[in-house]
Amino acid sequence: MLYLSTRGDPARKHFCEILLEGLAPDGGLYLPERYPQVDAATLAKWRTLPYADLAFEILSLYIDDIPAEDLRAICRKTYTEEVFGTRAIVPLRKLHDGLLLEGLSNGPTLAFKDMAMQLLGNLFEYELARRGEELNILGATSGDTGSAAEYAMRGKKGVRVFMTSPEGRMSPFQQAQMFSLQDANIHNIAIAGVFDDCQDIVKAVSNDLDFKRRWRIGTVNSINWARLVAQVVYYFAGYFQAHSDKVSFTVPSGNFGNICAGHVARMMGLPIDQLVLATNENDVLDEFFRTGVYRVRAAADTHETSSPSMDISKASNFERFVFDLLGRDGARVKSLFGEELQRSGRFDLGAEPAFREVKARYGFASGKSTHADRIATIRSVSERSGTVIDTHTADGVKVAREHVRPGIPMIVLETALPIKFAQSIVEALGREPERPAKFNGIEALPRRVTVMPADAEAVKAFIVRHCA
Numbered sequence: 188m189l190y191l192s193t194r195g196d197p198a199r200k201h202f203c204e205i206l207l208e209g210l211a212p213d214g215g216l217y218l219p220e221r222y223p224q225v226d227a228a229t230l231a232k233w234r235t236l237p238y239a240d241l242a243f244e245i246l247s248l249y250i251d252d253i254p255a256e257d258l259r260a261i262c263r264k265t266y267t268e269e270v271f272g273t274r275a276i277v278p279l280r281k282l283h284d285g286l287l288l289e290g291l292s293n294g295p296t297l298a299f300k301d302m303a304m305q306l307l308g309n310l311f312e313y314e315l316a317r318r319g320e321e322l323n324i325l326g327a328t329s330g331d332t333g334s335a336a337e338y339a340m341r342g343k344k345g346v347r348v349f350m351t352s353p354e355g356r357m358s359p360f361q362q363a364q365m366f367s368l369q370d371a372n373i374h375n376i377a378i379a380g381v382f383d384d385c386q387d388i389v390k391a392v393s394n395d396l397d398f399k400r401r402w403r404i405g406t407v408n409s410i411n412w413a414r415l416v417a418q419v420v421y422y423f424a425g426y427f428q429a430h431s432d433k434v435s436f437t438v439p440s441g442n443f444g445n446i447c448a449g450h451v452a453r454m455m456g457l458p459i460d461q462l463v464l465a466t467n468e469n470d471v472l473d474e475f476f477r478t479g480v481y482r483v484r485a486a487a488d489t490h491e492t493s494s495p496s497m498d499i500s501k502a503s504n505f506e507r508f509v510f511d512l513l514g515r516d517g518a519r520v521k522s523l524f525g526e527e528l529q530r531s532g533r534f535d536l537g538a539e540p541a542f543r544e545v546k547a548r549y550g551f552a553s554g555k556s557t558h559a560d561r562i563a564t565i566r567s568v569s570e571r572s573g574t575v576i577d578t579h580t581a582d583g584v585k586v587a588r589e590h591v592r593p594g595i596p597m598i599v600l601e602t603a604l605p606i607k608f609a610q611s612i613v614e615a616l617g618r619e620p621e622r623p624a625k626f627n628g629i630e631a632l633p634r635r636v637t638v639m640p641a642d643a644e645a646v647k648a649f650i651v652r653h654c655a
């Protein structure tokens with residue numbers, strides 16, 4: 188399988204070449220040349236596989252430059268009951284009225300990002316050892332991504348993580364999760380500033396090409412294809428557990444990474460009826476799926492909400508779907524996401540024939556949810572099914588209810604556990620959410636974090652000091 192860029196560059200690459208890269212050199216995102224097709228006989232064969240072996244079957248359709256035995260070993264090392272808490276890895280349970288909940292949040296950091304990041308850690312370690320190289324991952328986080336990256340990379344050979352976060356702005360639980368890590372290759376940098384300052388620092392360091400090359404700076408952001416393809420697996424696993432000919436999924440969405448994996452699964456032939464995208468008050472994507480207008484928000488128009496991992500101003504993975512929607516016309520995508528967004532901050536596909544296919548051919552639907560909706564949904568799901576869901580998952584359930592069709596199970600992806608967002612649970616239910624035993628007392632553990640000013644040069648000096 189070869190990979191191409193969504194912006195039309197004629198170059199083609201193998202999986203391991205794009206594994207450690209971010210954007211394609213032309214600024215586009217990588218996608219496979221075609222989607223491998225899965226027929227009914229293959230689905231029947233895969234139905235009973237353990238999760239790790241299902242992951243191997245799917246990944247091996249996309250990866251032809253890692254020997255099969257090695258890839259299988261990587262999958263089996265990644266998706267274990269020990270790391271993900273259950274034998275099913277992504278257990279499915281009934282909520283109410285045709286709604287099902289697929290648990291993607293039982294990994295080390297209690298959010299669905301572990302599903303892909305844990306695999307990425309093992310793939311990075313494998314590929315870096317094979318090349319005899321090292322990588323310094325520099326990132327900015329306001330919560331879930333940073334901790335998922337750190338728990339995936341801790342103790343891995345050849346990899347160091349330098350994770351910036353805005354000082355004092357993450358939830359106490361999230362701070363404790365990250366700062367209590369004592370691994371020598373994990374470095375927490377608390378920046379005296381806001382999340383945008385952290386992102387600016389990462390950009391400034393990455394734009395210093397000499398520094399980037401010399402110190403082998405890399406990232407693990409959500410546009411990485413390896414993360415996306417790892418997420419395809421749980422759509423299959425959810426489908427198999429629902430025991431129905433067809434299912435629909437509702438996905439609490441921010442950067443369009445999670446639901447883009449659903450789109451890939453559907454393009455492979457998995458019988459998915461609807462792919463329902465749920466946003467919070469930051470409704471960039473709901474607006475697109477309703478109207479065809481994609482309008483990037485300014486920082487000042489980006490709301491801080493109680494489902495913070497969906498607080499986005501633009502959706503970094505969305506370009507992948509638009510590329511498919513427009514018949515894989517790289518020149519067109521280049522002009523839309525390059526010049527047009529830069530000039531006017533928006534584009535409009537509403538009047539194009541292709542836009543009608545968003546629903547009819549690609550199965551997409553969408554909706555949005557607000558803080559009041561989240562609180563009411565957490566309360567009603569708890570009352571009707573005895574299950575406590577987190578705020579992001581609540582956005583999903585709220586929108587899923589508006590799209591359920593008789594006879595077709597609607598699977599809502601659970602993207603985090605409630606303990607990560609305890610304040611809203613208390614607001615909804617008047618009590619603290621349950622805390623998994625392994626997190627008892629983490630707030631009291633010794634912390635490993637360096638506070639620094641919002642200054643890219645200072646961060647560079649820190650990296651150099653810790654690479655010796």
Ligand SMILES: *Cc1c(COP(=O)(O)O)cnc(C)c1O
Nearest residue numbers: 331441442443444445496602603
């Ligand atoms: C990252 C995240 C999301 C959004 O996922 P995308 O892939 O960016 O659409 C939703 N919920 C939680 C809890 C997350 O951490």
